[in-house]
Amino acid sequence: MAKISVATEIKQQVNMPDIINRYIVAKPRHNRIPCPFHDGEDYNLSYKKGFFKCFVCGMSGDIFKFVSSYFNLTFAESVGKINEDFLLGYSLHEKPSYRDQLKMIERQKALRESQKTKEHLEKEKEDAYWKLFDEVALYEEIIQSSAPKLAEEDLKPQFIEALHNLEYKKYLLGLAESERWGYA
Secondary structure, three states: OOHHHHHHHHHHHOOHHHHHHHHOOOOOOOOEEOOOOOOOOOOOEEEOOOOEEEOOOOOEEOHHHHHHHHHOOOHHHHHHHHHHHOOOOOOOOOOOOHHHHHHHHHHHHHHHHHHHHHHHHHHHHHHHHHHHHHHHHHHHHHHHHHOOOOOOOOOOHHHHHHHHHHHHHHHHHHHHHHHHOOOO
């Protein structure tokens, strides 16, 4: 199999967070690390699923660019290193058999389904977060609008209910924010 098609296969299985967690000692903060290319101390190298970029030295690219630059390798050597280090088992020197090609296609389908499921779960989490956010805002609005103006006034039921629920919803929102930002 040509290295380009193996590289495409590898990119479907290994992403930048995997690479960072495997090769970099510094603990990431919000998908940022100190840049290893200019020996930065501040968290100037940002990464997402498929790419990285340093906002100081300008180095950017995909997983292969990162590995080849970090270890001073060629593209082909970086493909081989990732293949070996992540135990992916691709043969880099011979054309795969028809059976192996079918297995790769099945693996790709499974990865796509897994990704769809993961994206669906992420969307559900995001929707739940914004629902909590809206509930907190609503309870705060109810408290503000139905709070007694005078000490002698009776407390309105919606005011009491909003007071009762607000702190719990804020607690849940705090947990959701912690998970969202990677502190959970």
